[in-house]
Amino acid sequence: MNAALHRIATLIRKELIAVLKDPRSRLVLFLPIFLQSLLFGYAATFDLNEVPYALLDRDRSQASRDFVARLDGTTVFNRVAILNNARDIDAAIGRKEAILVVQIPDDFERRIQSGQGATVQAITDGRNSNTAGISTAYLSAVVERFNADWSAAHGHAAVPLRVETRAWYNPNLETRWNMIPSLIAALSFLQTLMLTALSVAREREQGTFDQLLVTPLRPREIMIGKAVPPILIGLTQSTIILLVARFWFGIPFQGSLLTLYVGLLLFTTASVGVGLALSAYSATMQQAMLYTFVLLMPMMLLSGLTSAISNMPTAMQYLTLANPLRYAIEMVQRIYLEGAGFEWVYNDMWPLILIAVLTLPTASWLFRHRLV
Amino acid sequence: MTAPRHGVAIQAREVSKRFARGKTDVVTALDQVSFEAQHGSLTALVGPDGAGKTTLLRLATGLLRADAGTLTVLGLDVATHPQEIQNRISYMPQRFGLYEDLSVQENLDLYADLHGVTAQERAGRYPRLMEMTALAPFRDRLAGKLSGGMKQKLGLACTLVRSPDLLLLDEPTVGVDPLSRRELWSIVAGLVENEGLSVLVSTSYMDEAERCSHVIVLHEGRTVALGPPQDLSARARGHSFIATASMQESARSLQARLMDMPEIIDAVPHSGHVRTVMREAHAASVPDVRFDPVEPDLEDGLMMLLRAQASVPPAAAAAIELASARPTSDSEIVIEVHDVVRKFGDFTAVNRTSFDVRRGEVFGLLGPNGAGKTTTFRMLCGLLPATSGTLRVAGADLRRARAEARQNVGYVAQKFSLYGDLSIRENLEFFAGAYGLRNSRLKARIDWALDNFDLRERESAAAGLLPGGFQRRLAMAAALLHEPQIVFLDEPTSGADPLARREFWRRITALADHGTTIVVTTHFMEEAEYCDRIMIQDAGRMLAIGTPEAVRAHAAEDGAPAQTMEDAFIAIVANARRQAQDAS
């Protein structure tokens, strides 16, 4: 037992030296992760700070001017053009000058005054239906406030029926809050998987794997020795992103670090298991890399990172059950933002254990039985 | 092409080339080298590992730029006209860049197209190339699936798809068996003779250099001698002797004994005797040994020349310190191979092979490329299960990959396969740890390896960037760290220069004397003379097994009496192939 531990420690040390000795690979492992978390932290947001809009005011009344003043009073809406007729709408949106056209009908003032209520039309750029939806939502918030003030000013004591909304865990509904904690799992997943996938394939290609197999190291020991370094590197990468999330973006950390790291450890182990199995199967580095990618792309896309899993067709939802990233993202979000403890996230943890328990022994079996 | 076929093909005037190693360290690969190579002849470039042979060839191709001096190829300055030169020459690098995922024919076609060979010219050329290389049956095989020797021949064929004005060959026969080597050389010699081809070839085989009209000896980036091979051989005139032991002493132990004597410059086993070069022009007096004068050859001359260099250590320096001999009887069988078969699909790589190896024996596996040597090796090391039959190594069935058995085995692969990005010390530390060495013992063994294998000076250099000689010593040191009972060495001397080969065998002899069992493959037939017993394999079958004398005698029965092991080998293999053909 003791001898085995010693051999494993020797292998771990060698693996770490092999990966971290070259300054270029050190750079490639730690600098990009930092820059990416900043870059994507800023870029990966569905929130809009600025909605360039064009106005088509057919009424040109006091009431319509009041309404437009409301819009311009916000920091978000930025009037970039005033249109004279409906034909201009196409050009304004088509050329991407505006993402929203606000059209006020010519009977606007008359209908409000008469209590019938008027309709304002919002025309958005559907090339990105996401942005379109969000800008409409912002506009409807302005309309809502206008209505409340209007009825107050015109003698109605209050709105008879109010809808009061509250968002839990993310009171201002900032996308960044959900995106950046997800990156703790997603970004490190990418590189850890690639790193592991190359580790055995590289030794095979360079002939050193045979040399390893003739030493007293047992396949199980090789497996552990090959798994631990990428796990450590993956956890380091996750920590970098965690620090950026907490201290650069100032997203409050609600959970316990212990829970988070236990979860991340399970997740990294599962992804390293997947990587090692792929690596042990591949004959060359090129194959390892390309196969990894064929696996990685769907895993990233079907992880809930950019698009909710509950929106997917049932068959695809079943597919995501084999995806470690799916559990990791949900788990990290819940621990980070919702402060979930073990009792809330164990449902995300045991599948990760299962994946690791299936893939790691497969890899170790393939070491000796896959002859290339 | 109507290039001049006379005059000077390559002219070097004080050419120097330096490489930066790390941030401050600069290595001088070539130091003011001057020489001329004539048109229509063969010029050989010889010298120990790291002498600058490859650098010189690369400079001549225009792939590297000289730091100083002028290099003129085919009358053009390489520095200013690399493309013109590349249009006219052909070059075969040490590792010829065959596209392994293309077939033999596709590789040939690619190079023919690149050189603008017309369909008409091809019609004349291809059949000859196919005949010369004997690759015709394998036209559609992927290059990656060819054996090492066939790959080299294909590489040569690709460089010869047209008649170049100059042919540059960088160690074209490394790892090539004696049969293929003879074929390759007859191809080149034929072209020189019939087409007036100009060739510059680097080689570590002296018998090859001997066939050239001119030899350039490089050592540490400088030319130490140049001239016709006869002139170089003549330097050893009066110094060369054949030593014969009067007692029943093996050639190997006599060689080791002679090698350690200061009066003797060189000693190599040769057909049961030991070929010796004396420091003085008369035989030294050694008890129980008779010396007969013999005509010197190029290798004798080269050894005279190299041992005169201050930086070359005396042969005795290669002896290694070993713990006292293992207290076991010599008759103990440590490797037992019985009726082993290994198939890949319907191809039988090893067919019903049986042999035993005793403790302390040096056992040689010889055979042409693709004979099944490496497959046998991989089975013995537990890297490949046998299809049928039994293999026992150090008392354990290695097929079941028992870690305990592996503890007693050391393995040096054919290709350098330690970690290239780790330093020498890191590699040694890793393998020592992997074999379970710890603390003071680990430290002691690493010091032993660094000192005895002459690795100390570069211990923190990345292994992948070391010259081949260092890599080979490191690989052997790493395999011996745990003092294994049995060491497997797959072509350990391929590409090694004569000095390095002497060092290697000096160490092997010492190990065997201390009870370590050695199993080794080699393409240098004279090295078979170091072995206690050898086995010759071809096409997966055992053709001969026994002491070198017995094998030579065996070959004599089959026809012409074999003088050298190489002749014996070729006779045995050719005979077996003939019989196989007759049978089918």
Next chain:
Amino acid sequence: MTQPAATSRLADALSWRRLVALTRKESRQLVRDRSNLMVGLFLPLLLILIFGYGLSFDVKNAPLALVTEDTSPTAQDVLSGFYLSPYFSPVPLVSMSDALQLLRERRVDGIVYVRADFSRRLARGDATVQVLVNGVDANRARVIEAYAQGAIGSWAAKRASSGEPTLAPAITLESRQWFNEANNSRHFLVPGLIVLIMTLNGALLTSLVIAREWERGTLESLFVTPVHATEIVISKLVPYFMVGLAGLIMCLLSAKLLFFVPIRGSLLLIVFTSMLYLLVSLTTGLLISAATKNQFLASQIALIVGFLPALMLSGFIFDLRSVPAVVRGISHVLPATYYVEALQTLFLAGNVPGLLIRDCAVLAFAAAVLLVLTRVNIRKELA
């Protein structure tokens, strides 16, 4: 007449025969490795399926807890809209604590809460319906909020039309999406998918091709032939360009036949811009490969500089109007940004000359710069 002279010099230097031979060699190597075809053809197919059927930013059937403490018919009625809505799959509950438990366990995305005094206060003209959402996925949360408000609002409007005019709001917002009336996120995801697939070829396949030849030592023999570095570059581009085009055709066919995404612009222009971008992405890969000479580094760098930014920073998923100037600056350096813009426009808006000319010019410029850089990085010399 200097032009013809220059052309003939170039023609001298480059030979058709060599180019064809090299291209044939590259194509054979490409086809013979199964893993190449996996990435070149199978992965695009997989992505088409995932993008077409798996990804969606549209909220449908969001699980929503409906808690009514008020048993009056009015209170029941206010929630009736949720049962009919395609956006929600309601979970009726009577206790708020149960609902909160479900929210914590992520079994519902939100809660609509009607208090016990709802109908009494509605009569007074002062009623509240509370909507509580899990804000972790902010985008989804916002959409659910809006839909919930809409469902309650339309109930109010219906009630108003049946005799209580004071309930009518002064302004109702009617929204329309130009270019994507169906508000179907697939319509903007499919052009994005094409960008992704075009990027893949460069980031993965070509980033290895030169590094591999360095590692295997094949370049040394190739260099000492009449071959031109430019010929090597071109011969490595052509086969992968073809694979890229095959991917493009698969995407266009599936867009048209499977996902019914409208193609409002010219198909020819789509193909033309895609070819330009393909050239950009392939040369990026080649440049990385030529500069690193190492497969491990090349793959990592291709992933980091080639692939991820095209996914995250090109405006394909995330709108770039709201990001800090630095990040926006970076996105404007990325050719993918212009390709995304051009494709989304061509698919959904039509031929918008001003925009497209600019996008194509940027792509052509990028391709030219990258080609020159790659060419400079492949010198027939050993370092």
